[in-house]
Amino acid sequence: MRPNLKDMESRYNEKQVQILSVAERLFSEQGFSGTSVRDIAGAANVNVAMISYYFGSKEKLLEAIFDYRISSTAIQMEHLLAQTHVDPFEKIEMLVDHYVDKLQNNTCFFKIMQSEHMKGHGNKDLDGIIFQSKKKNFDLISALIAEGQKKGLFKKNIDVSLMVSTLVGASNQIYIGQQYYKRLHELDDMPEEKFQQLLKKRMRVFLKNMFKAILTYEL
C-alpha cells in the first residue's frame, strides 16, 4: 500500500517528497526501528547522506511525516463539523465517511500513528503532537454530542473518549487487519480494487449503525 503523495508536494521538493513517501511506507510496514536509513535511501533511489542533509536525522524525518499529515487532517475535520445547518445524525454519518476515507487514503500514516501511540513515552515532541491532535478531535466530537443531546436526539451519559476510541480503534483494527478479513471470508480471489470498495462500503454501514445505536440505545 503506497502513501498518498499529493498532499506533501507543497512544502517539500521532489526529492524530499520521494524520501518522505518511501519512509512513510517502510515505517508503516516494518516499524520505525525496523527500518534503516539505508533501506529508505535505497528504496527512494537517493544517497544515504541525503536523509541527514534534508531532515537532520532519522528521528526528525519521522517528525516531518507527522507534522504534515496531522495538520492536514485536523483542519478538514474542523471544517466538517462546523456546518451549523446539518443535523447531528447526518454529522455522525459525515464523520464516519470522512474517517474511513482518510484511513483508506492514508493507511501507511495511520499505521505509524498507531505504532507511536503504543510506544508512548518515546519521543516527547511526537507525544505532544499526538495528544494535541487527540484533544482537538475529542473537543470537536464532544461538541457534536452535546448538540445532539440538547436537541433530544442522543441519550445522556455518553463517554466521548470511549466513543472516539471505538471509532479509531475499530476502524484501524479492521483496516490494518484486512488481510485477515479477506482470508476469513474467503475473498482472496476478488480483485484488490473490488475488495477495497466492498470493505469500505461495509465499514461505513457498520460504523454508522454502530454509532446510531450507541447514541440512542437505552437499556
Added chain:
Amino acid sequence: MRPNLKDMESRYNEKQVQILSVAERLFSEQGFSGTSVRDIAGAANVNVAMISYYFGSKEKLLEAIFDYRISSTAIQMEHLLAQTHVDPFEKIEMLVDHYVDKLQNNTCFFKIMQSEHMKGHGNKDLDGIIFQSKKKNFDLISALIAEGQKKGLFKKNIDVSLMVSTLVGASNQIYIGQQYYKRLHELDDMPEEKFQQLLKKRMRVFLKNMFKAILTYEL
C-alpha cells in the same frame, strides 16, 4: 506496566521466565526492533549469551512469548462459550468481561500482538499463529451469534468479523491510550489502582451496551 508472570512458570525455569517476562515488557514498550538483546539481558540480570542459549535467537524468543500466551487464552475462551445453559446475551457479557480482564492482566502481550499484527508479513511462523488464533475466535463468536439469531434475540445480517474487530480494536485502543484518557478527563491525580478500576468498570459497561445495541438495533 508489568507482564503477568504466573502463567509462564510451568514450562520454563526461573531464569527463562525472568527473561521472557522482561522481554515481553520491553518489546511492548519499545517494539521488537527497538529492543536489543542487551537491553533484555541487562534488565533481566542475566548474561547476553543466555538468550541464545535458552531460546536460540531474539526472533525465537518472541515466538516463545506468543506461543504460550496465545494457547493459554484460546482454551479459556472456548470453555467460556461452550456453556449451553447460558443465554446468548449473558454470554456476550461474559465475553466482554473476559476480554477486558485478559487485556488488563496482559497489556504487554496485547501490545506486542497489535504491533506484530500491524507489520504483517514479517515472521511467517507468527503470522500463522496469529491467524489461527483469530480464526478460532471468529468461529466461536460466529457460533454464539448464530445461536442468538436462531433464538430470535439478535438481528440478522451481522458481520462477525467487523464485530470482533470492533471489540478487539476498541478495547485495545482504549487500553493502550489510557494515558490520554487520563489527561483528557483530568484524572491525573487519581491513584493508579483507583483509575484502573474506574476504567475497567466504564469499559465493561460501554462495551456491553455497545454489543447489545449492535446485535439488536434495527434502523
Added chain:
DNA sequence: AATTATTAATTAAACGTTTGTTTGAATGTT
C-alpha cells in the same frame, strides 16, 4: 552574453557505535 563567485545538491567513503550471535574457558550440578 560571458565569466566568475556563491550556494545547493550529490556522492563514496569513513566514523564510531551498536547490533545479534558465537566461542571457549570457567563454574555449578547431578
Added chain:
DNA sequence: AACATTCAAACAAACGTTTAATTAATAATT
C-alpha cells in the same frame, strides 16, 4: 565423570551520522 549453566570476550555485520571532495544550479560581476 558427565552434563548444564554462566561468563567475558570476540565476531562480523549493520546501524545512524559525518566528512570531504565533486558536480549542478544560481547569482553577481564584468
